[in-house]
Amino acid sequence: MGDHAPDGEPPPPEVEPAGRVITTDGLTKDYGAVLALDSLDIVVGEGVTGLVGANGAGKSTLIKILLGLLAPTRGRATVLGLDIAQHGEAIRRQVGYMPEHECLPPDVSASDFVNHLAQMSGLPRAAARERTADVLRHVGLAEERYRPMGGYSTGMKQRAKLAQALVHDPRLVFLDEPTNGLDPAARDDMLELVQRIGHDFGIAVLVTSHLLGELERVSDHVVILDSGRLLRSSATTEFLDSTGTLLIEVVGETGTQDRMGQALAAAGLPCWPQGHLIAVDTTRATTDRDVHDVIRDTACDLGVGLARLQADHRRIEDVFREGGDHVLPTS
Structure with a gap:
């Protein structure tokens, strides 16, 4: 590239805003x-x-x-x-x-x-x-x-x-x-x-x-x-900030997910089914104990396997649900 602008085009500025493209x-x-x-x-x-x-x-x-x-x-x-x-x-x-x-x-x-x-x-x-x-x-x-x-x-x-x-x-x-x-x-x-x-x-x-x-x-x-x-x-x-929701996957016989959800609710953890997972709202928990400890102990008391415990994160799609008219495909 040359140092001079084409005829009729003003010379470009020598300084551009820092960090801006x-x-x-x-x-x-x-x-x-x-x-x-x-x-x-x-x-x-x-x-x-x-x-x-x-x-x-x-x-x-x-x-x-x-x-x-x-x-x-x-x-x-x-x-x-x-x-x-x-x-x-x-x-x-x-x-x-x-x-x-x-x-x-x-x-x-x-x-x-x-x-x-x-x-x-x-x-x-x-x-x-x-x-x-x-x-x-x-x-x-x-x-x-x-x-x-x-x-x-x-x-x-x-x-x-x-x-x-x-x-x-x-x-x-x-x-x-x-x-x-x-x-x-x-x-x-x-x-x-x-x-x-x-x-x-x-x-x-x-x-x-x-x-x-x-x-x-x-x-x-x-x-x-x-x-x-x-x-x-x-x-x-x-x-992708955390939503304050924990996602739990349990393994066991038929009805294990329902039993786990009922037990968590009784222990003061608001929860609901989310597909094959259990979603727990940690922001509305009424227990004085650590939420993770309650989930672990509940699974032990019921004799069910705790396969996964992870924080739920917002997705870009949530922005469309909250403020736009369109919901785009994710894949």
């Missing part, structure tokens, strides 16, 4: 019949940030605006310290983008495709070849890199799209639904790659998904959109 202020996109983004204020930092919302929540619209490919109706945003309205080209030189939809030429190999895009990004021919080989190896396409991509499986195509987003060594990558269409095993592999990019490679990641469980697994921070509005933005750990 993306900032939006009142960002709005109004199509008339549809309000895709509604006064969106978010801050995205380093690491992996998950952008979650139902289809139509505004995730892809936001990415296109941040890339300078779509103009907002109102508001402003910066990416890597660069204003999207003034520095679109400079932003795109430093950002990688993996689109959701099919974009691969079927008669071209992954090696030729990624190498071509590396050279288009400004890398010299020798450096482009070297970077192409490295990135295809990182995404798991080293052995298949010379095959035409039309014969690739869905998982391989997603890896090829990821490779082209990384080949120019960006500071930030936008990954739009990278697990779309993948089977569970391929989905796990892709999520592992996403986590490595953000944590091992040191590249900031904004990854979108409509599957809540995926973002809980790999994201440091989660931004939840609902119909173009910000529902919540916080560290993933804040979503």
Whole structure:
């Protein structure tokens, strides 16, 4: 990348906000019949940030605006310290983008495709070849890199799209639904790659998904959109705080769970069945003893096996139940 801005584009600022990768202020996109983004204020930092919302929540619209490919109706945003309205080209030189939809030429190999895009990004021919080989190896396409991509499986195509987003060594990558269409095993592999990019490679990641469980697994921070509005933005750990509920699994003959629940209630522990588990509300316990001791002693008195005792945690899905109109799938 050169040090000078293209003709007609103001020089980029030399200082960017510390720890901030993306900032939006009142960002709005109004199509008339549809309000895709509604006064969106978010801050995205380093690491992996998950952008979650139902289809139509505004995730892809936001990415296109941040890339300078779509103009907002109102508001402003910066990416890597660069204003999207003034520095679109400079932003795109430093950002990688993996689109959701099919974009691969079927008669071209992954090696030729990624190498071509590396050279288009400004890398010299020798450096482009070297970077192409490295990135295809990182995404798991080293052995298949010379095959035409039309014969690739869905998982391989997603890896090829990821490779082209990384080949120019960006500071930030936008990954739009990278697990779309993948089977569970391929989905796990892709999520592992996403986590490595953000944590091992040191590249900031904004990854979108409509599957809540995926973002809980790999994201440091989660931004939840609902119909173009910000529902919540916080560290993933804040979503997963303890609820004050203990989950108990007991083993034994038929009726063991019911007997255990009745005995715990009699001992002053409010409880209820939760599938094959017993949920105990520790915040409303009326016993003076330690709750864990009561559970252990009750199981011993009944002669039942205590298979599991763990704290229940909130999930990202709970945010939708509490404050949004949509409940998204978890897997």
